[in-house]
Amino acid sequence: MIPTIQSKLPNVGTTIFTEMSVLAQQHHAINLGQGFPDFLMDRAITDLVNEAMQQGHNQYVHMNGLPALRQGLAEKVKDLYNTDIHFNDEITITPGGTYAIYTAFTTILQKGDEVIVFEPAYDSYIPNIEINGGVAVPISLTYPDYSINWQLVKEKINAKTRAIIINSPHNPSGALLTEEDLKALCEIVRGTGIFIISDEVYEHLVFDDKKHLSVLKYPELYERSFVCFSFGKTYHCTGWKMGYCIAPPALMQEFRKVHQFNCFTCNSPVQFALAAYIKNKTAYEGLGKFLQVKRDFFAEAMKATRFKPLPSYGSYFQLYSYDGISDENEKALAVRLIKEYGVATIPVSAFYKSPVENKVLRFCFAKKEETLAEAANRLINVQ
Numbered sequence: 476m477i478p479t480i481q482s483k484l485p486n487v488g489t490t491i492f493t494e495m496s497v498l499a500q501q502h503h504a505i506n507l508g509q510g511f512p513d514f515l516m517d518r519a520i521t522d523l524v525n526e527a528m529q530q531g532h533n534q535y536v537h538m539n540g541l542p543a544l545r546q547g548l549a550e551k552v553k554d555l556y557n558t559d560i561h562f563n564d565e566i567t568i569t570p571g572g573t574y575a576i577y578t579a580f581t582t583i584l585q586k587g588d589e590v591i592v593f594e595p596a597y598d599s600y601i602p603n604i605e606i607n608g609g610v611a612v613p614i615s616l617t618y619p620d621y622s623i624n625w626q627l628v629k630e631k632i633n634a635k636t637r638a639i640i641i642n643s644p645h646n647p648s649g650a651l652l653t654e655e656d657l658k659a660l661c662e663i664v665r666g667t668g669i670f671i672i673s674d675e676v677y678e679h680l681v682f683d684d685k686k687h688l689s690v691l692k693y694p695e696l697y698e699r700s701f702v703c704f705s706f707g708k709t710y711h712c713t714g715w716k717m718g719y720c721i722a723p724p725a726l727m728q729e730f731r732k733v734h735q736f737n738c739f740t741c742n743s744p745v746q747f748a749l750a751a752y753i754k755n756k757t758a759y760e761g762l763g764k765f766l767q768v769k770r771d772f773f774a775e776a777m778k779a780t781r782f783k784p785l786p787s788y789g790s791y792f793q794l795y796s797y798d799g800i801s802d803e804n805e806k807a808l809a810v811r812l813i814k815e816y817g818v819a820t821i822p823v824s825a826f827y828k829s830p831v832e833n834k835v836l837r838f839c840f841a842k843k844e845e846t847l848a849e850a851a852n853r854l855i856n857v858q
């Protein structure tokens with residue numbers, strides 16, 4: 476008899492990103508769906524990786540991550556958020572931001588624990604919760620500004636609530652949490668046993684002179700938080716799958732127990748390269764402006780189409796509404812745009828457990844200007 480698997484994720488299929496990217500390839504479409512840059516990363520970093528490999532840095536480094544890289548990150552956090560983080564006790568290098576989030580859930584969740592998730596949500600969150608025995612409690616962000624209704628959050632909290640996951644800058648909407656949001660969160664979790672998982676992978680991708688508000692700036696939040704980051708977003712190397720988690724010592728100690736027997740330690744030469752490159756502040760300080768130019772370039776080109784932009788203040792995504800263009804649901808239109816017009820996007824309905832249809836598609840503008848111009852040009856005649 477061949478063994479059969481009783482699926483731990485019976486409701487999960489292929490992710491929408493893979494589905495759309497495969498379709499985009501088949502139809503030679505411009506891929507503004509999946510979030511990755513189509514331009515080269517800084518050659519200085521790849522040179523540093525080569526150098527590290529040639530110098531023999533090819534064996535396991537410390538399971539928590541290369542100390543020099545963690546030290547560099549602690550200095551960066553102090554500089555950006557004025558928070559003292561101890562590199563030995565509070566930072567672990569991980570193979571990507573998603574892994575950091577997954578590990579945080581594995582660390583804290585027991586069977587039946589509830590986690591509040593704001594939707595539309597990055598698609599790994601709910602499966603990450605469910606595979607760890609937790610129950611996701613989705614709350615829709617308000618449309619069209621994608622803000623949090625904190626009264627609704629209060630109503631959903633009960634004795635089983637174990638965590639709240641937040642994401643700012645937000646994928647897919649480009650919305651940012653405000654000072655008021657973080658204050659509301661402080662009030663809600665004060666005196667409870669609720670953890671916070673804060674997905675801040677787009678921390679540097681913030682536009683229009685707005686500021687990223689990290690939970691690291693709020694001691695009352697940080698004391699119960701796992702804060703997750705990704706080098707992929709900061710240095711235009713999503714394929715490297717490198718990130719890190721910051722959490723207070725007692726939380727990090729448990730996080731590392733899970734990490735130790737799953738990944739143990741991450742790619743060494745890349746860590747040597749990042750440790751050297753992290754000192755280069757301009758690489759991340761200029762990132763918001765760099766992407767803002769792309770957002771605005773694409774928005775200008777899209778004026779020739781009938782799609783209408785919703786505001787994007789961060790991340791490298793912008794939602795465009797097709798209200799008045801078509802009555803199709805979001806996925807149907809996204810598929811048709813690939814097949815008939817050669818442009819791939821992501822339907823925002825895919826970011827909900829039970830699809831919500833607002834006639835919006837997500838476009839990634841982290842692309843060369845010629846790519847963005849050609850995509851907008853192909854969308855001019857959409858009807």
Ligand code: PMP
Pocket residue numbers: 510570571572573574597642645646674676704705706707713716717718
């Ligand atoms: N969180 C969000 C909101 C993301 O958009 C992404 C990347 N798509 C990640 C986490 C994961 O980052 P990484 O590739 O480093 O796992």
